[in-house]
Amino acid sequence: MLAELTLTLLLLLSPLALGQTQIHQFQYQTDEQFHEELVVRPLAGDHVNTYFQFTTRWHYGVHKNLYHTQLTPRVIAEILQTYDVRELHIGLTQGLWRYETWGYPIVEATGGAELWAWFSSPNLTDDSVNNQWMRLANVFSGILCASLNFVDNTNSIAPKHIFRPQFMESGHRSQQFVRYATLPREIVCTENLTPWKKLLPCGSASGLATLLNSGYVHNTKYHSLGVKVRTLCDSDDPNNCIVELTQTANLVYDLKLLEQSNTDFSLRRLFGMGLNGYCEMANSSKIYVQRNEQGERFQLTPPPQEEVLSKVGGHSVLFGVYDIQQQFEGPGARLFNIAWLGPKGNSKREHMSPPPLYAHRYLLGNGQKHGRIATEVTNTHYEPLPVVLMELVPWYVHAYLHTLRISSKPQHLYEYTTNELKYSLLHYAPGKQRVLPTHLEIGFMLPARSSALITIEVDYLLLKWLEYPPDANHGHYIGSAVISSQLPIGRNYTALPLEGYLFQDSFNASRTAYMLTLRTEALIVSLPTPDFSMPYNVICLACTVVALAFGPIHSVATKLIIVERQTTIPRNLLRKIVHKLTTRFSRRPANSAVNEQQNDEQNGKGKEKEKKKEQEKKQLDQTENKKFCDKQAHM
């Protein structure tokens, strides 16, 4: 009972409740703002998380103002017009966020490319949304130089429960549509970073974005670029709207990979250069440095200008704040650098307690015919947690709903027991070969201090030979599962609150519950793959053999072969001529008979069967005679 209640609460958290106060705040602001922020958080295990957030917030008022952009990139404004997009998330990620050691990230992303969007407009239908979704993906494929053009209806789904809109509609209540797709195979590189930086007002010329050098960014353990767009409109006044573009870059550095002996690091070590100033367009540009937990052991030079203590859900975090605009107030160009000096001597590695909820996914079974997709969700909290899990299984893998099992175990055991959890919510849309992916959403209560293993059996499909990618034996990807929950405590929780748009909005943002979404690992399945060195040989050889064999076999099977011996020809010239003449005359009827017989066979006319039989008899006699002739000749 309690479980269902929490679950419905989780699902029905509507966007309308959140922003009433917000609307009034920006009622009469008509300007455009740009903020740049950098958060540096030392993590467990010699890792450092650096998080860049660039926020452009434009109170554009009337809809047609969208054609005259200043700080907001024109493309972003245009897609709102053209494709009825109200909210858009794009993530381009390399690596995997390790929840157990790093806690929760500020923004979530899955490996490869991830894209989801909310559409809303008075006259939208499901089909037109499908169409617009594909066009939207194609537009961003160009903007970000990513393979988002591979997003189409064969790998997109419309999530039912897991995503909730973060935008606000103007007055009219029109239907809302959501689409979600991932491309786990996408490799994120410099070619994505450069166009991403071009969306910023200052580009990579000045400001915090100068720190994002591809040589350093891509040497990290995890890097994720994000673009998030949402619109917030006054529910009464459709001409009072805000568009909010948030660009994020989330990086995790491994200090061991920086090839240095101690644990000291600095902005220059991480990014290759110090900071040369701030973006002149920015209203604020700040650096936040976490000082407690893992950050406690570091000394900062220069020391932060101020310190902020943030208490979220009974969990306090101390941040040191550097205001870059203040830093560069005086005359003269300087490079600004922050150094983290670790303790001297070998410090004992402290054990990091895992966050309240984390998940893993793996493939079980062996062979190329079938397997099981297993997702393991662990709750380390002392209360049960509601969990919603979404699976998007591509069409080349058949999932069977009747094999869905949720088995549970206490957290400290390794073996799963036979008792199964009951799900309180299930949405299943079966896949269709080459048309639709399988879409599965399950909601259940996860008991305190226990793990749940959700398994579903799948069959691997044998693809058509043109459907295999060039490196067929690499395997095919199954995108990550998305897991959503509501945490009662704010431990390790750093995401921005729904109504906020700056990192500082997350300070002291205590709520009754904290919305959490997790992403698991992607999977590689090896589908049954033919040996691609063979087909060419085999096809060529088999075709040649068939072509060569067909002619003789066909003629042997349909024609009658009569062997004629030339031994009876006399030697005398005159007699020869006479013999030739006689044989020619006598042979002619025989030849015609053969022809006629063939015609009969082809036409298959019943009335000529008798005639045919007669002819056959004649031929039999002839062949017999010939046989005798041959024998005589041999003798």
Next chain:
Amino acid sequence: MVCYSNKTLTVPANFCLPNGLWKQEPVKMGLLSDPSISTHNKLVDSLAKHMRKLCYVFYTAGVVWFMCLALPEFNHGTYLSENALSPGLVYPEIRIDSNRLALQLLEELQRERKEHQSTTPHAWILGKFNEFGLETYIHNYTLRYPFGGGKEFHGKNIYGILRAPRIGSTEGIVFSAPYRPPSSVHDDISASVPVLLTFAEFARRKNYWAKDLVFLVTEQEQLGMQAWLEAYHDGDKKYDTSSSYLVPGNLPARAGALQAAVNIEVEDLEIDYVDVKIEGLNGKLPNLDMFNLVQRIMAREGVTSGYKQAPRKKRRTNYSTYEQNLRQMLAMLSAQTSGVPSGNHGLFHRYRIDALTISAAKRVTNSNVKSNPSSAAVPFLKAIEGISRSLNNLLERFHQSFFFYLIVHNDRYVSIGDYMPALVALIACGFVKAYLIWSTLDAPEHTSQQDADTNPPAVYLKLTLPYGSVLIYLTVSVVIGYMGNVLPLQKYLISLPIGAGPLTVAMLMAINLAGFALPFFLVLPFGGLELLHISLLLIYSCALIVIGLLNFALGFFVAVLSMPMIVALDPNTTNVTLRGLARLWTLLLNPVVVIYAVVLVLTFYQFPELAFQQLLLRAATAAMDAVTFALIDSVIYGNWLYFVACTVFFPLWIACWTLALGRRGDNTISKTKLKTN
């Protein structure tokens, strides 16, 4: 008139066919229903005359072809098929400080080993993994030993995962090292864990990894590895206590789809040579590319390495001679026959993960090559680094090159297309003989009915053969054989207070006795023996072809051993001495006798100083152990040698024995004395 004279026909020496028969032949041109190749014609008759000769020609051809494979004209030089491996493309970066670390770790481990005489120093290994900054996990497993009243053994594997910076944990490579406590009966390989840890420490500081690296330390030899692999791939299985013996549990963390595995066994940091072990479970092999990769990189780093590498003293020459090649091939086949993996790598093959063992042997002291102990292991560490970087380069799973091959010399191989003809030639005798017996079955009937125009007597005879009773006979023998699989594992028998060895052997003896006695109780009716003979030949040949495809070594050796007996077998021979010899031969080829003989020969080579009687006794106990281990292997690891011996070879032997005895229904013997040869 066409006249025949056929010595094999008993009653009239000559018979003639009217011309009318010939009249029909050239007219009908149906391809498959051509009566000219029907049951008896000139060709078949003349072949039947020389059947035994023909079979022996096939047999010799097969054996000679196999011998020829050792000639350089019949095998090929190895090459790398997979371009992504590009061995030796990068400069090795591992330096002398890693060697220092390895020495230090070895020293620490030796100290730990003094305290842990029969256990694994788990805490020390765990601590080291943690210190190097790897995600470290423990895997617990349980073995419920089927014999001896259900004892339970608990084991622990320790593994650390290096999460690769360039991938989201979708793919992984395993580096494993078995740990043996000082009390172990096997060779001391205590240096493997330090080498593994040293490499882990080095790899942790590099950012080019595109596959997660799993560093795994297993205990209890292959059992630990099997448990880990089963937990990795079937972690969600719920095991009922009654029928499962190995309970692997689940793993706390994984590293995606495993692409390859390297098992490291190092006797000492001062390395003389490296032996690359490749034979896996049921004779499976890793991809030839992987073997070549190891060979290339070892050669680059100047480490002597090879397949079945021998110590420096025993190596006479680097050049391959014919004799050496043949020895190498036979050694490889004999290692594959039993289906027991030659190292921990062999268990990976079952999950389609290519794996091999790099086994480094200790340098014997008075060698003329002086080496500095502080840098002795550097070439070996460099080689491991090179192998791992090549594997890291792999874009696809191993799929090119060969999975079925014979290694003739370290750089020469025979592919499946070249060695299968040998087996096919051996087995061809079976099919040819079966066909000839079948086509000559009706020969005497012609003598009684002169007018062949009416009803073809051949069809008549063949239709009246006792198919049903032969089928029942074969089923009974298969059931008797299958009992060997089931009986020793029955609950009430296991609970008896006897050891596993005597119990299994007693069961097998009982089954053998049943098979031996079967032809005395079940006598086939008229024509049954001939039909049994034909079906024996067909089943035997098909079974050997299938076994040969899966495990060439087993199929080939069984064919070489038993084919002459099968060819010589003739239930209709009147010669008493011949019949006696055939019976003796069949008895000698009884699976149990063969196992005993093989073990006896092995024992003789191992303990040549023993007296004959002692030798026989020791071989008997060794054979008993071998059978028990085969049964346990089949239950825990999935080795199918025991199953094949019980369910395929033994029933076939029962059929052979029946034919050698030649007992048939009494009332029909005098009436039809079929003589097929």
